[in-house]
Amino acid sequence: MSGCCGPNTAELEPAASAASDGGLEQLPVVVIGAGPVGLAAAAHLAERGLDFLVLEAGNQAGASVAQWGHVRVFSPWKYNIDAAARRLLEAGGWSAPDPDWLPTGAELIDGYLAPLGKLLGPAVRFGVKVTAISRLGYDRVRTNGRDQAPFLIRTGSGEELRARAIIDASGTYTSPNVLGASGLPAYGESEVSIDDALPDVLGADRDRYAGKHTLVVGAGHSAATTLLALAQLEGAQITWAIRAGSAGRTYGGGAADALPARGALGTRLRAHVESGRITLLNGFFTHRLTPTGRGVEVVSRDPSGAEQAITVDQVISATGYRPDHSIASELRLDLDPILGSTRALAPLIDPNEHSCGTVPAHGVDELSHPEPGYYAVGVKSYGRAPTFLMATGYEQVRSVAAALAGDWEAARDVQLDLPETGVCSSGLAEAQEQRVGLATGISGGLLAAPLPLVTVGGGNCCG
Template sequence: MIEIEQFTTQSNPAGLPVVVIGAGPVGLAAAAHLAERGLDFLVLEAGQQAGASIAQWGHVRVFSPWKYNLDAAARRLLEADGWTAPDPDWLPTGAELIDDYLAPLAKRLGERLRTDARVTAISRLGYDRVRTNGREQAPFLIRLHDGRELRARAVIDASGTYLSPNVLGASGLPAHGEQAVADHALPDVLGGDRDRYEGKRVLVVGAGHSAATTLLALAQLENTPITWAIRAGDAGRSYGGGDADALPARGALGTRLHALVESGRVQLLTGFFTHRVNATPDGVEVVSRDPSGVEQSITVDRIVSATGYRPDHSIASELRLDLDPILGSTRALAPLIDPNQHSCGTVPAHGVDELAHPEPGYYAIGVKSYGRAPTFLLATGYEQARSIVAALAGDWEAAREVHLDLPETGVCSSSLAEAQEQRVGLATGISGGLLALPLATVSASGSCCG
């Protein structure tokens, strides 16, 4: 077990630990790199366990095999304790990702990981955002939900975006009345949530893999009419690369969804811009109003909002952040991940230089670092963690030698309206960048288990 150094009240940042916010895959990867370099650290997790957000969709199987899901430093730390890596070609569920990787890693970190420790604010000790002189010498002050305050030499924010989903409304604003009726993405419709959906009229809103995952699961329920609503004029982008995808499970996702639409099992509504949600005696009326003012509506019993996620930077409001006004990533990272330019394996490797803010020592990594860009890969988050920890250790040569060997896969199109993210690894869509297939529909090539 790693030895623990207790927090002190000292004001000298050099003697304080690095605080990592979030115990998901990228946060624990950062912790593993910190441990490997002998840097003192503490991981603060808002939930009751490592991977708390992943536990919300533990019933879902991810579409990339284990060999793409493990951070190198985390693996070395675990193997030194006798851990054996899972079958590299097996596609784990969210629950397996926790049980077979994150939970053993959390145990290995011991008391350096604290659960039920939700961060509500980050500042500099004695400094608000305006005060400058001596700022860089002041330690970070981290306030928790229960009033406790901790000090740190640096902060790595890997808290993700799962708790800040995008709204149902099509203009970036909540649709009128949506708060009371929309369910979060990836409900367990074949398990614990089955009674909420079976035999009901269900509307799924969203064009990504989370929407596709839910639609495929709903299609297995009898007497359950399903409608799928997207803003685009067609669903070509959602169907993806099919047989050309190097990750067969991801290709199968789009192929099977396309077949359900063609057969009529799923009714597809295109050009649907959710504007208003009304409770009626017959159910919930969902009204679309497109940019020209044309309305269409559908009445259902349940709505699943699978519209993606956005970062919440409010805990760092007293820090000096340089955020891109469009994406909400760092300004330097934005042109590298802009979804208007990058949609098919073109996001380059990046690290500490692209993730730095005017507030030295504060970094947001993982899916939160990408803001609203839907091009994040889990392997990219691991490389971010490696680079930043190297910089904190003073190894700037290693920090700036960023690399990411991820071959392009699938079919790329010059039309951004038809393109989709096609890089090997875990893509974006749910917490930590994990996209998935329903548990009952996936088999892993070369694996022994169904």
Template sequence: MSDSCCGTVAVEIDQSATPQQAASEPTNDLPVVVIGAGPVGLAAAAHLAERGVDFTVLEAGDRVATSVAQWGHVRVFSPYRYNIDAAARRLLEADGWSAPDADWLPTGAELIDDYLAPLAKLFGDKVRLGAKVRAISRLGYDRVRTAGRDQAPFLIRLADGTELQARAIIDASGTYTSPNVLGASGLPAHGENEVFVDHALPDVLGADRDRYEGKRVLVVGAGHSAATTLLALAELENTPITWAIRSGDATRTYGGGEADALPARGALGTRLRVHVESGRIQLLTGFFTHRVNTTDQGVEVISRTPSGHEQTVTVDRIVSATGYRPDHSIASELRLDLDPVLGSTRALAPLIDPNRHSCGTVPAHGVDELAHPEPGYYAVGVKSYGRAPTFLMATGYEQVRSVAAALAGDWQAAHDVQLDLPETGVCSSNLAEAQEQRVGPATGISGGLPAAPLPLTTVGAPAESGGGCCG
């Protein structure tokens, strides 16, 4: 074992011990393993550290917050006051860190540099990079075996073959690496896998500019990630843009405008509507992607509605901003009770159902709603929401606070869940305008407003046909 600021790192398994012997060891001497070093995973580490619970964070990428780095060029539309976890703040400030402006709308890169990287640094070698989790099980137990199961430690197998034990698992691995398909029925469109399809939030005005400028581009999706990409594309000259959605109109994407409690979120829809009404962006409604063909004229994308009506658009590039879905395959040997619609826990599903809730109306929830029949395993953050687009980073922070309290044995704190979300009206009405005056429109997007924001589902929450719900 090696020491760091917060305890000992995870113990690698003694391969000479039998599974039965290893399983009989007291699991409380083992660390909690957190999967994913993004905002919610590192917040979980902060709460565990404050409570003196040993932990190890496993990050698949070669840096912390690898998924956030993929959209580092994009500004979020919720200010720092909602993006910094309370326990993380306390640990950082005790180390001499100065918090960013609470009203600032950070880019993904700023979120990493100013908050997440300094936080991870506090944990030293307890954050393991390049540690991709391949599978989770119970040591000596497959999913069928019951007797003694709860006393067996968790077994975590990494992609390099390394195996570790843990007393509990906090799975904050997100959904960014499992995007939804382009096909409208939840299945890949015919030919979809034979053409290049870019997923949400390419760096249209930066690193990816050459791929899009002067090309005919189709963006599929009705969420905020789609809107972000559309607004960036509108800044490119000689770049025809087509936007395809399944709905009969774009009202949901346009949102509440000036009435939105997050000004930058409202500004997103307002600006998009202007481009559509001016003809800069061609909107195709009732578009159900069914087939993709490569032709001499470009990529032909064919929509077929449930009634059989077809329409076709021919383009050079496709951006699929159709959202994301959780991948539960690493936990296939655990006993999970998933809602058949959303893929969240059954208890959480009615609280986050997008047919009934927006991100700002999701009630507070914690360890009770996140628990599975497999004691000690908790999927948190955007992964916990399954295919619901109602996730906010602040929601994830309250989740891990509750879970960490439960793992520390403080059930009173674990059950005392509270949440203060932006839709309650706490945001400044002139926030977007104030930031534009300070730095100008970032990433080259004009219009007197901040850069096109990313929903702070950060790692990608699915929507009806687009990115995520909220900031």
């Protein structure tokens, strides 16, 4: 091992040669993604003494988190740090941040993810994009001897690596939902410039929105965060479009919310709508976008066929994300036909039945596929369900690491305490608008507007 936590590059080639002689156990576990859940997986593997390699497409730990580094999360530091990662960091002399502080995405990287990635050393490789996963010498159809064949991982640079198991924590950040209703792209969607969720409205992107008319589409906390930021821009005109008949779910529990910062977010948003600072369009089903001399015309067509139209300067899509399983198309996956999670996990996370606080503890058994040794974890494991929480992801990878180490008693002793907050999504049709589904494993319910009043808080729904 190199340093404390994993194989160095020189050790990978002998391991691959050994695997060709049947030494599957000599190969590393490959973790895809160096966000909070991926690095937590690495920490648990390190504690178990298992060789591993983390492959991250970005150029830093928490590369997707960096995309929303200006945004503050709802849960304080004490709920955002994985237990195994904390033990490794503290053994290396790291001092934890103020446990009650609500970090921004940038602070989450600087105070936790970057130090953890550095500690794990050469076992974490940046700038390596996984493009395909298979079994060495086996396509999806071939069965005999399959379980003993190592995983074959192909990267964007043409490199091929072998692994004994794969923990896919690549998230969903690079596969956003379409803007159009019914799960289909709106007509003209690809021909119009549409901004992603959570732009830095008060910082780097200020000039793009100041004095302009912006349409924000989506009913989740990413939309609320952006709307509150836009409301601070003098001269900005703001329209908010949602498919639901009311914004009650987005406003949330107010003072009753277990996370005060999130409750304040909904309260402030409601006040802006009621005062007229933000114009709310209910029952808006985006159907067509057309560039005009006056901006972009956005047309809604509801299920009855009735249309309404609005012309704006900018469009921000905060409609959430969905998993992309294409890299594993040659593996044998058993995906729920509705959510895209594993079939066993689907009833536990179904947003028609559960909010984020009522999802029961689950681990390796619920995450297993017919392809032994492949586990999608973190927000990707939830498919389209918006009920994922970072704490859930940490328990997932603890269980998977224990199973890979052969400690099935620990793997199946899954525990999770997530108090109900009453503001998590409970409707699948609207759920896709709520979630942010970041590749880091942080759900939409974590995000708070970067406002001076939102600096401290407590509780543990979504951390």
